[in-house]
Amino acid sequence: MADTASSVTQSVAPRGPRQYASPKLFSAQTLVHYGLHFVFPVVLALVFFPLVWQTAYLIMLATMAIDLDHLLAKPIFDPLRCSIGYHPLHSFYAVPVYALLLLLPATQIVAVGLLFHLFTDTVDCLWNFSHCRECYLNSRIYALRNRVRRLLGHEVVE
Numbered sequence: 001m002a003d004t005a006s007s008v009t010q011s012v013a014p015r016g017p018r019q020y021a022s023p024k025l026f027s028a029q030t031l032v033h034y035g036l037h038f039v040f041p042v043v044l045a046l047v048f049f050p051l052v053w054q055t056a057y058l059i060m061l062a063t064m065a066i067d068l069d070h071l072l073a074k075p076i077f078d079p080l081r082c083s084i085g086y087h088p089l090h091s092f093y094a095v096p097v098y099a100l101l102l103l104l105p106a107t108q109i110v111a112v113g114l115l116f117h118l119f120t121d122t123v124d125c126l127w128n129f130s131h132c133r134e135c136y137l138n139s140r141i142y143a144l145r146n147r148v149r150r151l152l153g154h155e156v157v158e
Helices: 004-008 028-038 040-048 050-072 094-103 105-131 133-137 140-151
Strands: none
Touching: 028 040, 028 105, 040 050, 040 105, 050 105, 094 105, 105 133, 133 140
């Protein structure tokens, strides 16, 4: 019988230059990602803020300014890097702050835009993880998962 533990754990190559597939401008992942960023906020605006939906949509688009934190990274753009937990405005500490903004009527639209932005980027991360195990194992999401499992007393397989 094969050793199941060894089949679960894999050695992860050290971080360094990675070979990327040729970028596909119109891949399903790209279309979903940018559709969620630019098109779906119209739906959110119409559902949650119907009386001021145009303004709500523009405010939600403006929340994409949180992507300016990508300028702090080297390289600035890495198609396989998960921005959730990596960039400061996409950090696990920022999420509760954005959630608290939902409590104030004056900041609810901004909060919805920020939280949906993070949701969209999480979808992109999960899509990358589905075809890049190294990306997942090197992500801060995986590190957080392991910390939570340890806190709960569950075994962590490295």
